[in-house]
Amino acid sequence: MSRVVIVGGGHSGVELAFSLRQLGYTGAIAVLEKSSFPPYERPPMSKSWISGTAGPDELALRNQNAFAQSTIDLMLNCEVNSIDRKQQTVTTNDGVIEYSVLVLALGSSPRQLRITGSELSGLHQFHTLEHALALRDDLARASRIAVIGAGFIGLEFASAAAKLGKPVVILETAARVMPRTASELTASYVRSRHEVSGTDFRFNASVLEIRGQAGRVKEIVLSDGTCVEANLVVQGIGANPNGEWTADLGLNFDNGIVVDTCLRTNDPNIYAIGDCARFVDEEGRSVRLESIGNACDHARRAAAAIANTPVPPIETPWFWSNQAGVRLQMAGRIDRVEDWLLTGSVETNAFSMLGWRNRKLVYGESVNCPGDHVVIRNLLATDTVPTPEKLKPISGMGLKAGIKFLAQQQAESGSVY
Numbered sequence: 001m002s003r004v005v006i007v008g009g010g011h012s013g014v015e016l017a018f019s020l021r022q023l024g025y026t027g028a029i030a031v032l033e034k035s036s037f038p039p040y041e042r043p044p045m046s047k048s049w050i051s052g053t054a055g056p057d058e059l060a061l062r063n064q065n066a067f068a069q070s071t072i073d074l075m076l077n078c079e080v081n082s083i084d085r086k087q088q089t090v091t092t093n094d095g096v097i098e099y100s101v102l103v104l105a106l107g108s109s110p111r112q113l114r115i116t117g118s119e120l121s122g123l124h125q126f127h128t129l130e131h132a133l134a135l136r137d138d139l140a141r142a143s144r145i146a147v148i149g150a151g152f153i154g155l156e157f158a159s160a161a162a163k164l165g166k167p168v169v170i171l172e173t174a175a176r177v178m179p180r181t182a183s184e185l186t187a188s189y190v191r192s193r194h195e196v197s198g199t200d201f202r203f204n205a206s207v208l209e210i211r212g213q214a215g216r217v218k219e220i221v222l223s224d225g226t227c228v229e230a231n232l233v234v235q236g237i238g239a240n241p242n243g244e245w246t247a248d249l250g251l252n253f254d255n256g257i258v259v260d261t262c263l264r265t266n267d268p269n270i271y272a273i274g275d276c277a278r279f280v281d282e283e284g285r286s287v288r289l290e291s292i293g294n295a296c297d298h299a300r301r302a303a304a305a306i307a308n309t310p311v312p313p314i315e316t317p318w319f320w321s322n323q324a325g326v327r328l329q330m331a332g333r334i335d336r337v338e339d340w341l342l343t344g345s346v347e348t349n350a351f352s353m354l355g356w357r358n359r360k361l362v363y364g365e366s367v368n369c370p371g372d373h374v375v376i377r378n379l380l381a382t383d384t385v386p387t388p389e390k391l392k393p394i395s396g397m398g399l400k401a402g403i404k405f406l407a408q409q410q411a412e413s414g415s416v417y
């Protein structure tokens with residue numbers, strides 16, 4: 001009998017299992033997950049969940065019965081240690097399992113500081129539910145908090161801690177928040193909202209050492225010689241793809257398991273999806289992304305390839321973050337942007353930044369404008385986008401209203417964008 005074995009019961013692995021059933025795949029499906037927790041959602045952990053009282057159940061990706069109802073064999077506490085590509089088996093802590101198709105949905109692991117003091121208690125990572133539970137427990141007792149890294153996870157955690165009335169300082173090596181993942185204008189707006197919540201920032205700050213007292217963090221020493229006091233420290237300094245060990249088995253690994261447009265590795269019976277996969281995007285460039293949108297898109301396309309149905313086109317990347325009362329939504333590729341256009345206004349706390357390359361829209365981020373986010377995703381999916389010159393004079397009315405206005409004008413005059 002054919003059997004798809006999925007290693008990793010996170011967002012992409014679980015989405016793939018259910019997508020296969022939706023596509024009519026009738027063979028056996030097994031999801032092997034090393035954690036003892038049933039599959040859970042990660043995004044809420046760093047948002048409202050960490051400062052609340054909800055338990056792990058509130059994070060469940062699917063209800064308890066869904067796996068059995070879809071005859072998907074979910075195996076928890078099951079870690080895959082090696083793969084025999086010739087025999088088509090995986091070895092787990094629980095025995096050997098045969099596969100006809102293997103899908104590696106291994107996710108990523110948080111980068112860790114390797115400096116003096118990184119073994120002290122009170123220094124936290126924030127990636128798994130195990131991390132989140134330990135952190136929430138510690139947060140209740142902490143009186144001074146430092147966050148290392150002003151990326152999404154660090155900022156979201158800082159926002160949750162500030163909401164609990166805890167003093168927070170964020171240390172960042174770059175000169176601003178979200179240095180690679182948001183425009184300067186949005187970054188400066190988000191920073192100001194955190195400051196209003198009482199959070200302090202230290203930019204261009206490089207952490208040299210963490211000093212402790214009685215085995216627990218006490219202060220952080222920066223390269224300029226200054227110290228920041230904290231009895232709870234969270235490191236949010238990015239993540240690395242899991243699965244480097246597959247290189248020893250002959251799979252191509254280059255900062256991610258290398259796959260083709262159908263998410264297939266250099267072994268035709270093995271796929272890799274989600275955070276751990278380096279794939280070819282619609283422009284033929286090799287990329288690796290860490291987002292729910294990407295995990296679900298990979299899962300649906302790999303499922304189609306495995307079930308022998310047409311593989312859908314690659315979805316435009318999208319992302320969201322909630323922090324300091326700000327709702328951020330992004331779509332497209334910020335690394336392609338050459339020019340920016342602001343629509344809406346910062347003063348009204350609702351605006352969008354459109355990113356252009358050669359006058360083509362390649363990216364857009366919205367601040368407290370969910371309607372604009374929908375418009376941006378639609379515009380990125382079509383070729384009929386108004387030129388920046390057309391949009392500029394009406395940018396003050398906001399993107400959604402501006403696009404509607406231009407469409408009305410177009411209908412009345414019969415002209416084109």
Ligand SMILES: Cc1cc2nc3c(=O)[nH]c(=O)nc-3n(C[C@H](O)[C@H](O)[C@H](O)COP(=O)(O)OP(=O)(O)OC[C@H]3O[C@@H](n4cnc5c(N)ncnc54)[C@H](O)[C@@H]3O)c2cc1C
Nearest residue numbers: 008010011012034042043079080106107274275290291292
């Ligand atoms: C705190 C936090 C907040 C986030 N917020 C957002 C957000 O707001 N928006 C957004 O788009 N994205 C967000 N992300 C990113 C998003 O959660 C990931 O991109 C997504 O989970 C990736 O899915 P995945 O299936 O590739 O990996 P994961 O969901 O990480 O799943 C991988 C699974 O594989 C298991 N595994 C690994 N190795 C083995 C092995 N050898 N054997 C068995 N099991 C194994 C792991 O235990 C894990 O459960 C957030 C991430 C974190 C950590």
